[in-house]
Amino acid sequence: MLNMPHPARATIVDVARAAGVSRQTVSNAINSPERVSPDTLSRVLQVVEELNYRPSSAARTLRHQRAGAVGTELNAVTGTPSEVALPFLTALTLAAPGHACHMVPFASREAFPMLSGYQDMVRRRLVDAFVLTDTHPADPRPDWLEQAGIPYASFGRIYDDSSRVWWADVDGSAGTSAAVAHLAETGFRTVGFLGWPAGSAVGDDRRLGWLAGVEQHGLALGPEAAAPQSLSQAISAAERLLDGLAVGDAVVCASDVLALGVQQAALARGWRPGRDIGITGFDGSATAQLHDISTLVQPLDEIAEHLLTVVHDQLAGAPAPTQGALFLPTLTVGASTVTTSMKGTP
Amino acid sequence: MLNMPHPARATIVDVARAAGVSRQTVSNAINSPERVSPDTLSRVLQVVEELNYRPSSAARTLRHQRAGAVGTELNAVTGTPSEVALPFLTALTLAAPGHACHMVPFASREAFPMLSGYQDMVRRRLVDAFVLTDTHPADPRPDWLEQAGIPYASFGRIYDDSSRVWWADVDGSAGTSAAVAHLAETGFRTVGFLGWPAGSAVGDDRRLGWLAGVEQHGLALGPEAAAPQSLSQAISAAERLLDGLAVGDAVVCASDVLALGVQQAALARGWRPGRDIGITGFDGSATAQLHDISTLVQPLDEIAEHLLTVVHDQLAGAPAPTQGALFLPTLTVGASTVTTSMKGTP
Structure with missing residues (x-):
């Protein structure tokens, strides 16, 4: 057969x-x-x-018999929202009409338990489903939504239960591997890593891609360090990291803010980013753009399209997907990895 | 009488x-x-x-006889959306339930004429009114919305017609005057200015506050320079500006990105921000927060509340306000203006 x-x-x-x-x-x-x-x-x-x-079952149901809208929460609690939050909402908003729906954001200043805002949107009949962001271990939302029978899809894996496949995420290790490949092509021979403290699922995944890439391209494994998502702490960690590296080496970073820390620490010791030290970030954020840092751009349009399709399929009673969807980020090259012909090829 | x-x-x-x-x-x-x-x-x-x-006329009409929603456009055209865009949308989203409505974002990849997205939202009956952002001279939206009889309120002055008062804005010159007052209190005696090229209404307003503040506090007027909202150009302009200043002087900037340019140029010549050079930005953006720069924070919650009230009054047929509403920004102090006791008081 x-x-x-x-x-x-x-x-x-x-x-x-x-x-x-x-x-x-x-x-x-x-x-x-x-x-x-x-x-x-x-x-x-x-x-x-x-x-x-x-299209009729999903799209028409959504349009003609329901609210015709998908809710998504804006983080109003922490002072520093994800740099991807607005581009992702924009991608969802652009994709929504193609799914005969519109997006309705909601926000709350309450940090926990977070469910009241979702309950409120359902009670007010403003939305038929949700797109979740910022998923994390022990996230109460998937349980609650499934028990309440409310369709959802999430940007970010659902960590507590691998049988829940209503998600799309970025393939972090493939991304950092691609960053190493780019550094190898550009002529860098030793590559270190600046990540987040161990235990972050996203950060650990991005670290693995660095290790695999260095191995795959026959480069020398540089030192590694970790810092939280704070520029001053990233700069301190980068200073220690650069002490173990030399002019002509490179650093792959788990985020654009960490990469900015390496850039600032390099400038402080007179190393020119791109020539004396290669630096790659992750997320394609406005910060990377502002500081001209090479970065891995998340394919937000594709992810938004996938998540709204998943939501529609649930509303239409279509069969569940068999697995979550991983999308490849693409490298955007900035001045932080542009070398001149000064480097010899080995 | x-x-x-x-x-x-x-x-x-x-x-x-x-x-x-x-x-x-x-x-x-x-x-x-x-x-x-x-x-x-x-x-x-x-x-x-x-x-x-x-509340009945406005709120109930909006809730029970209309879409009950206010549309707002997300900029999907330029690669660098305003840093205030997400915090402002969050403020509107938080304020909306208090006005018995919800926000519906929309976006288009078409740069001009921009009206099709608005027309589409009205045709689909998704919204009753709009909150505009990024108003500018020769903006076609106010004309079109008024001719179509669609209520709106704008974050930003309506430049072409002073009789249009459906707006709220930040008092830019009061903001930069407050920044100068803070620098004077902190012990800086000469204050320069880094703005945008002349002809930007927002930038020109912020420049006037610098001039007035220096005069009012009896400080010495430092040199001025201009750059567009690009970090590399801001750094170049700041380098020239710092050539005309000395250790112990300060620079008021029309934006946080410009202030970041001054910070980077100062670091490059070994001047410690806050001690050797005072720097203030404008907008309270994530960039200012990330780089610990003193900045003027826009009162987005108050502005959102005002704009939704204005929209409601229009839907309810209430009399027009007699003028637009100016809100005062508040200074958040970062490391860029924190001096030690090393400075003498005059």
Whole structure:
């Protein structure tokens, strides 16, 4: 018996691409045909038929019988929200019309137990489902949402129960491995690591990619150090780390703030980032952009698209995915890894 | 005939304060009394009567006969959104339930003419009104919204027509004057300025506050320079500026990124921020927090509250405000202006 891969179901993206129109136009053709010109409407509906695209159960249910909205929490508790929070909300907001829904943010100043805001949104019938962010071990939200029968999908793994697969996340170790590969290509031969203190699932994953990359590319393993997500502490840790490195070496970092710490510590000892020391960050944040640091950019558009699809499938009663989805980050090169031809090749 | 000031109408904030409950509880007492305990309900309704609070026209209309939502655009065009964008959206989201509404963000990748996203939200009946951000001269949105009869309020002045008063903004010159006052108190005697290139209404306003503050506090006027909102250009401009200053002087900046440029240029010449050179930024951004720079924090909660009130009044057909609302920023002191007792007082 052949174990053929199940043919992928056509998505709204496939239809939009084949018809040469935007996702919004596909959605309009299905939900508000009066808003689409007759020519376009006929072309889109033909592609819908050819690809056997079936949006009705999920999208129409969401649009016509429910709130038609997906809630997402904005962190109003800590003073320093994730640097990815706004770009991710923007990606969700851009993706939502293609899923015949809109996003409704909510926020609370209460730190714990965090569930009241979710309960309130459901009671007010403002949303049908949630996209979670900032998942963490002992997160009470997945349990509560499942018990309440409320669909959700999360940006970030669900740590306590591997049978829960309604998530998408960034492949951190693949990312730091790619950073090492880039440093090897650029001519750096010894690569150290600045991470977060051990025990952070995300940080530990990013550390593994550094080790694997150094091994794979036959580079020398540099020293490692750790600091929390604070610039002053990152600078202190980087100073110690740089004491064990030399001009021409490089440091892979678990975040852009840590990479900024290495950049500042290097500048303080007169090492020019990119020439005297290679530095890579992680997250593609505004901080990396501002300081011209090479960084691993999270594919937020793809992740948002995946999560809204997962939410729709749940609302439509479609079968659960068999596993969470890992997405590869892509390296954006800044001045922190741009070397001149001064380096010899080995 | 006496020209008495019109007594201020009680707001939901007044009721919440007098009853000792949250705004959300006041809103619940009026819109969903079944969700409030009998004791609390009776107390809130008594205060509502005492203060003659009349939420029904605006809040109920918004809640029961309309979408009950206010739209706000997320900038998906430029790669670097305003650092205030997420904190401001969070402030609106926190304030919304107190106005019996929720926020619905929308975004578009089209740079111009920008109106299609607004039109689309109205057509889909997702929102009743908008909160605008990033207003600028020749902004097409106020004209279009007024012609379409759609209520709005804007964070930022409406530049082309001073008769349009549906706005709230930060008093930039009062902010930079306060920064100069703080520098004077801390012992700095000469204060320069790093701004944006002339012609930016916001930047020109912040420059005026520097001039006024230096005059008012009897300080010496230092040199000035300008750079766009780019770190590398800010550093270049700061280098020239610092050539005209000495250890013990200070620089007031029109933004946190510009202040970061001064900080980096100072460090590069071995001047310790806060001790050898005073530096203030503007906006209370994550960048200022990360780099421990003294900055003027915008009162986003008050501004959000004001704008949602203005939107409600329009929906309720209440009279127009007579003028826009200016809010004072408050200085948060970081390491960039903390001097030791080494400075003598004059």
